[in-house]
Amino acid sequence: NAGVTQTPKFQVLKTGQSMTLQCAQDMNHEYMSWYRQDPGMGLRLIHYSVGAGITDQGEVPNGYNVSRSTTEDFPLRLLSAAPSQTSVYFCASSRTGVSPLHFGNGTRLTVT
């Protein structure tokens, strides 16, 4: 099992550009989520999904879109990148709503 795989590992964007952060898991987990990690702020939930075709907003959803067309994949789209979106992004999955999360390695994004 590869677990949770995120690509790319690093990305630099200019303000206004769009991009998609990829996340895939091979554990057949129903629950998937995206967090951003910022110094002094901990991890904050952006969007999450409790199964294919179902998504919902987390604490900081503005500027991001998600979709869940398959159980395995949960991409995060930045529509128009802003410097405030400079962060480390983590994707996570879990088997049930109360199971521990499995995290990907993270994507370090810089917006200039």
Next chain:
Amino acid sequence: AQRVTQPEKLLSVFKGAPVELKCNYSYSGSPELFWYVQYSRQRLQLLLRHISRESIKGFTADLNKGETSFHLKKPFAQEEDSAMYYCALSENTGKLIFGQGTTLQVKP
């Protein structure tokens, strides 16, 4: 509102000293609490969950509902314990609410 608070940004101790990383929470139901650890430039990984009541790498954590706390403890810190530690609360929907994190620095 559900909230997790880790009051210390940085905790610095010498090798062999006891360690206590504080975590307080506010939650209206029965909490499901976790400690996650992130070693330098690695992914977050589960360290402990309160329902397991086990000791991992010498760390333990006890849920105190009266004080709404879930402090992480280790009697003798090791240099390899240096990492970022996050306390987290589950809303039982696959979502976790994380604290701000505490960096543990164990000096030789």
